Amino acid sequence: MxxxxxxxxxxxxxxxxxxxxxxxxxxxxxxxxxxxxxxxxxxxxxxxxxxxxxxxxxxxxxxxxxxxxxxxxxxxxxxxxxxxxxxxxxxxxxxxxxxxxxxxxxxxxxxxxxxxxxxxxxxxxxxxxxxxxxxxxxxxxxxxxxxxxxSLPVGCTGNALNYRKSWVKEAGYAEFPKDLDGMLKLARVLKKNGHPPGFALGHAVGDANSWTHWILWAYGGKQANPDNSIAINSAETVNALEYARQLSETFIDGVAGWDDSSNNKAFAGGKIGMTMNGISIWYNGKKDTPEIFPDFANVTPPMGPVKTPTVSNxxxxxxxxxxxxxxxxxxxxxxxxxxxxxxxxxxxxxxxxxxxxxxxxxxxxxxxxxxxxxxxRDALAHAKYDGYNGKPGKAAAQALDEFVIVDMFADVCVNKMTAKDAAKKAEGKLQTIYKRA
Amino acid sequence: MLRLLKIYVPLALFGVFLLLPFLWMLLTTFKSNQELLNTPNPFWVFHGTFSHVTDLLTQTAYLQWFGNTLFVAVASTVLSVFVSYITAYAIIRLRFPGSEVVSTAIFLAYIVPPAILFIPLATIIIQLHWFDKLWALVPIYATFLVPFCTWLLIGFLKNIPRELEEAARVDGASNIAILWRIIFPIAVPGLISAAIFSFTLSWNEYLYALVFMSSSGNKTVSVGMTSELIRGDVFQWGQLMAGALIGVLPAILVYFFFVEYYVAGLSGSVKE
Amino acid sequence: MTSRAPLLARLDSPRVLGYLLITPAAIILLGLLAYPLLLGIWLSLTTATIGKTGEFVGLQNYATIFADPIFRGAALFSVFYTVCAEFGKLLLGLTLALLLNQRFRGYRISRALMLLPWVAPTVLSALAWLWLLDPQFSALSWLLIRLHLIHSNIDFLGSGWGARFSLIVVNIWRGLPYFAIGYLAGLQGISKDLYEAAAIDGADGWQAFRRITWPLLLPITTILVAFSSIFTLTDFQLIWTITHGGPTDATQVFTTLAYQRAISGGQLGEGAAIAVSPIVFMVILAYFVVRSVREK
The missing domain is CATH 3.40.190.10 (Periplasmic binding protein-like II)
Incomplete structure (x- = not known):
């Protein structure tokens, strides 16, 4: 300026x-x-x-x-x-x-x-x-x-799934899978071919929250009920965590230390074949890495058992x-x-x-x-909000700032905690936060 | 040969550890964004570019941030060293009732970290109408500079022989005259030490500058760079690193010329 | 002239002049430090949230945070971080000072260059470290692979202990020059005669170090460690930039947690309690400084 x-x-x-x-x-x-x-x-x-x-x-x-x-x-x-x-x-x-x-x-x-x-x-x-x-x-x-x-709503910096067209094709997919199970299979092949996916699991404000919430919601997991009682410790959450565990086995090394800029670097540097991000990767690819830019593609994140796209922006x-x-x-x-x-x-x-x-x-x-x-464009139509399905407000804000959902996923994917224990731990943290707020 | 082994080899190891991040800054400054991510050898620049440097200097207010930082650093250094000098002199030489308590209180002041203070401090800054005024950082920085400088100067003044001022007193010199004409010139190495220390800390300060300044025209180097060159998840790495390097230059110059005084001054204040 | 002289004389009396000279420092420190500190302590005893004054609740916030495993983890890591980093800085700083205390070609430029880490703006040098510690793009990993010392990139920040030790190394990197320069000053204050006498007595280098250098450096060691510990214990910028307290709160410290609770979460009272709690540790440290200065 x-x-x-x-x-x-x-x-x-x-x-x-x-x-x-x-x-x-x-x-x-x-x-x-x-x-x-x-x-x-x-x-x-x-x-x-x-x-x-x-x-x-x-x-x-x-x-x-x-x-x-x-x-x-x-x-x-x-x-x-x-x-x-x-x-x-x-x-x-x-x-x-x-x-x-x-x-x-x-x-x-x-x-x-x-x-x-x-x-x-x-x-x-x-x-x-x-x-x-x-x-x-x-x-x-x-x-x-x-x-x-x-407050006056302005909009969101939306999230979508970013992938490399040629590598997905090489893995045997004419188009990107529409559901999570298909995506997991694709991720495994990508990993085998040396183009693993990479999703942030550190305290990355944007990137770690976006994909973990997407998976949580895709399985019907909820942080809280409309009356703000805690709902995280559920079978749906456990399923989401189990899925994340399998998916995380295909990730590139080091995602637990990633910040918001890491997946941009890794994608533009050709280290990963798939990630979730705002449009910045694609937008800057044109200028910074013009020779691989035509291979960049974005798609609405695949759906889970709830059968509707779920996006966190x-x-x-x-x-x-x-x-x-x-x-x-x-x-x-x-x-x-x-x-x-x-x-x-x-x-x-x-x-x-x-x-x-x-x-x-x-x-x-x-x-x-x-x-x-x-x-x-569709990111907002498919979006849910932090603390879904609880009352938006201070408690949800604080849970987001303290990375409760991200850390629950990281506990399973990185710290090798069982899904049940991780959900229980998150439940405890959320109860403290919601009681305080 | 023995000298090589005993001095230069360990020194080189230290050099690698201490300077590696700066080498990285230098390399990043001249690399294109593409080369930063895709390179057969990260320790080399294959297709150098000056665009990051020119962008930094022409498309951002870097020079103004630099000027702001320089102003704040110099002013808070002068203020803090002056205030600390007269305080240290009063405590050590005048021995007024309560001087022990004052000296202890000043040490205790050092233990209060900015991260605790900035919210309550903000209330005060607002009441004083100091918000978003660049010079307001000068007294604010003094809060963490004065305790250390005073401590350093107390040590230094203690070791100046009393005979000097007693001779002056016999000649009829007042305390103020002794403070200025007799002790001050001798205290210069100690003052330089304190000044260098203050300059460094105020040059690097981040939190207060971030919280208490708002307009782009009042930003310091650290705040300006992080607030305007980090765009969401896209970092302007080349410009950030170029700015970091340029930002180190004044301090390195200061140290190159004054490091001996700094060491001598510090040495004078820690002597038994 | 005659009427001014007694006034000047009165002004010049140690008592009056003494109070006069400490006034500027007192104004700055009382107004901009002590007063906000008291406000902060007061906040920690209330249920204040952002924009709301809250009620006085005594020590309830402290009871809450001490029962909170995240706070206990943060407190533990803060202390661990400080102890490890101080130990590293002391050891390496002293070594570097001993090297730089010798006259050799280029000693002046070496001294200036070695100070760079302490001089560079922390936020920006932390960004450079982010690259060196990057799991994919680390030039360090690249070099080590080239030297056939490792097979794949090091995951510096991806595990709890990896991230903790990486931060400690970066903190040592930044604070080492401060120790080196302090020790250099200490070394220059030691008279050469002592070493000559020791040499005559047949002491070797190590003995001379143990009997002369180290004991004489003890006072400055106390001061360096105390002052630096305060900085390290309340470190914020470095950790916030590099790990943001992650992964899974492994690198959360007092200040990052206080910031998260008070600023992002709006819980001023609790945040203030977290921020105030390390003062206990710092008072202990300050006690040592005051004592060592008094002893002189």
């Missing part, structure tokens, strides 16, 4: 007239229809995660400039690594000061719902205008304790703090950014990096422009 960007955005806000003339007219019109009128003299601070792809930042900044031009509200944007968003949000909530809007991850808003502006009106407004929200949006943004929307949403002096300006900004003229371009230019939580954007041509992008 350029140091002078903040200044630049403010300057451009000052030159409203010029900006509006230069192509801000249609947006001015739509801004006029909005029920959210920015306060006089408003200015906003947004803290967001550092864009994963350059186009995200470029378009987001351009759209922000358009907003400033249309409304006269300057917006300064600060960004931090996605893993550091949690502490910053926590700090803002605790001390009652900081950015007006934070774009955080997963259950972040549930950790301090009392500190957040009620977003129900904005969520309803946007949902009506853009074909409604995916279920996941409600799970991550509607707080059941305070009974209101505390990282969900991002934007929340406004009550200490903000300009909550209406903040709402209008978010509405503007996710409104069609802006969001369509934003989503398209990111090429599938963020799957919007508004259903209308699933129809954009970008999702079908390449079959490898399509699974990421």
């Amino acid at each position: 350029h140091p002078d960007r903040r200044k630049f955005l403010q300057l451009s806000a000052a030159g409203i007239g010029a900006g509006a003339l230069a192509g801000g007219l249609p947006t001015l019109a739509s801004a006029a229809d909005s029920p959210f009128k920015p306060e006089k003299g408003a200015s906003l601070q947004l803290l967001r995660w550092t864009a994963f792809v350059p186009s995200d930042q470029t378009i987001w900044d351009e759209n922000t400039k358009k907003f400033s031009a249309a409304t006269g509200v300057p917006v300064s944007i600060q960004s931090l690594s996605w893993n550091d968003m949690g502490p910053k949000g926590a700090l803002a909530a605790q001390v009652g000061s900081g950015p007006d809007i934070i774009m955080g991850w997963n259950d972040d808003p549930f950790v301090y719902p009392d500190k957040l502006v009620d977003m129900t009106d904005l969520v309803d407004n946007m949902g009506r205008a853009h074909g409604g929200w995916y279920d996941n949006a409600r799970s991550y943004c509607y707080d059941q304790d305070v009974k209101r929307w505390v 990282n969900f991002t949403s934007a929340f406004i703090f009550k200490y903000s002096k300009y909550p209406n300006a903040a709402k209008e900004y978010l509405r503007f950014m996710l409104d069609k003229p802006q969001a369509e371009r934003w989503v398209t230019e990111m090429k599938g990096y963020v799957t919007p939580a508004l259903k209308a954007y699933a129809d954009l041509p970008i999702w079908t422009s390449d079959p490898n992008i399509t699974p990421y």
Whole structure:
């Protein structure tokens, strides 16, 4: 990010007239229809995660400039690594000061719902205008304790299965198996051919959580019941763990020490034939490893006994703090950014990096422009939420942060614990966490 | 031959252990992303590229982060060494009532780790309106620099013979004059030691800078690099390693020129 | 002039000047260290969560964490990590100092270079170590395979003990120069006459080391170990970057766990209790520092 960007955005806000003339007219019109009128003299601070792809930042900044031009509200944007968003949000909530809007991850808003502006009106407004929200949006943004929307759903960085076409073909498969049993057989052949799969089992925030939850849910395993009683110690969980044990026997060495970047490296370096990841592997393959890139493929993760795809993603949403002096300006900004003229371009230019939580954007041509992008469109439709099937909220957030599910799988796959013992151990940890929260 | 065996061979072993990560940084700086992952020999650069260095310098605010870090490190070093010097002098030479208690309290201050402090400290920073102000890091860093520097200087001042100042006192010099004109020049090696120590620690600080600064324009090298060059699960390895190497340069220069003073100063303060 | 002189004289009295001179340090340390520390201790006695003050519950948070196997594991590993790393740093640091204490061609540049690990920003050097410890791309494994010392890549971070020892080695790597430079200072303070006298008495190198060098280095050893232990016991950045406390909580320490509970999980009270608990160990260490300084 350029140091002078903040200044630049403010300057451009000052030159409203010029900006509006230069192509801000249609947006001015739509801004006029909005029920959210920015306060006089408003200015906003947004803290967001550092864009994963350059186009995200470029378009987001351009759209922000358009907003400033249309409304006269300057917006300064600060960004931090996605893993550091949690502490910053926590700090803002605790001390009652900081950015007006934070774009955080997963259950972040549930950790301090009392500190957040009620977003129900904005969520309803946007949902009506853009074909409604995916279920996941409600799970991550509607707080059941305070009974209101505390955050505006933005979307998820979806997950899909990544594999090497030629190696799967070499293993005797014309197309990727649709169910877990088929995938296990394929994994065994891949391993035999020297192209083992690799799924993270260390404390990798994104990668370890995504695949373990997928397997857990695919077998019908649940962390908790809707009344937040613990449900992890079940036959379904044990089956999921048994499956994972067999699958893990085919993994490349060292997955227990993997972090989020490891499978990207291993896949691009040709060390593994299969993994689960966001679109980043595929997206960066084009630039970094062009000669093997055509062999990269992505597919919706195979189904288990529940007979429906189950995907775990990282969900991002934007929340406004009550200490903000300009909550209406903040709402209008978010509405503007996710409104069609802006969001369509934003989503398209990111090429599938963020799957919007508004259903209308699933129809954009970008999702079908390449079959490898399509699974990421569907990631949100197939998604469940952290702590499923319990109540989304603090307890689920904490269980995720403490890697309870990941460690349960690692106990079986790495520490050679029996599936029953691992499920029991996880049950104990979850009981402590849910009692505390 | 014996010298070779007794000095250079063990020294080379130490060198390999201590410098290997830096060799890796150097190699990574000049490797393309592709070569980083696919190479017949990781210890060689086959197709060198300068793009990581130029990207770092032109497409990120690296130079500004560097300037910020330098400013904070120098300012907190000057502040801490000055404060520690007068504190140490007061404790050792003035022996006012309670000086023993003060010196013990300062040592105890050293044992408080930042990881405990930053949430309660944040409340204070907000109340003072110091949030996201670069200079605020200067007094904050002083909290972990002053205890060590004071300890070091107490040791150093203790070993300066009292005869010097007694002679000055006979000539009618005030305590303040002694503090500045007599002791200060002699204490320089100790002060340099303290300064180098402070500079190093503030140059590397991460947690406070991460939590208390927000704008890109106020980030330090460590925070700026990790927050803007780690994009989700995609690390800009070449730029990260290039930035790490460039970030080490000022410290290495300081050490190259002052390491003797540092050792001498430290030596003066640990003498029996 | 005459009216100012008594004022200056009064200012110059040891009592007044003494308090005046320690004021800046007192303001900084009381305001930005002692006060937040007390707040932190207070938090640990409450049920505070992020954004909520909570109620006073006495030592309940401490009772909870001591009953928690993850905390006990973290405490145990913190101490183990500190003891191993300090021992390694002491041994290697002293060896390096003995080497560098000799005059040889290039000793100056060697001294500066050897300090690099301590000087480099920890977050960034941890990233370089991540590559060297990578199960697939480790240049170390590659080299060892080339030298026919091993057959396949070493899985540095994939097992509990592997990850623990890897972290200890990285910690030694970072802290060794601090010991080396401290010992170098200590060695330079030892008079050459002592060695000459010993040589006349017919003592060999090892005897001279045991009878002269080591006893004279003891005070600085106490200080180095105490100061460095505090850093090591509360290490955060290195572990958070390299293992994030994994695999399966094997490398969880006080600070990572406190951070996880308080910041990500929002349980401020419990997180504060975890963060405050190592202070017990540190007070013991500090006691040794204070004592050794007093003895001088």
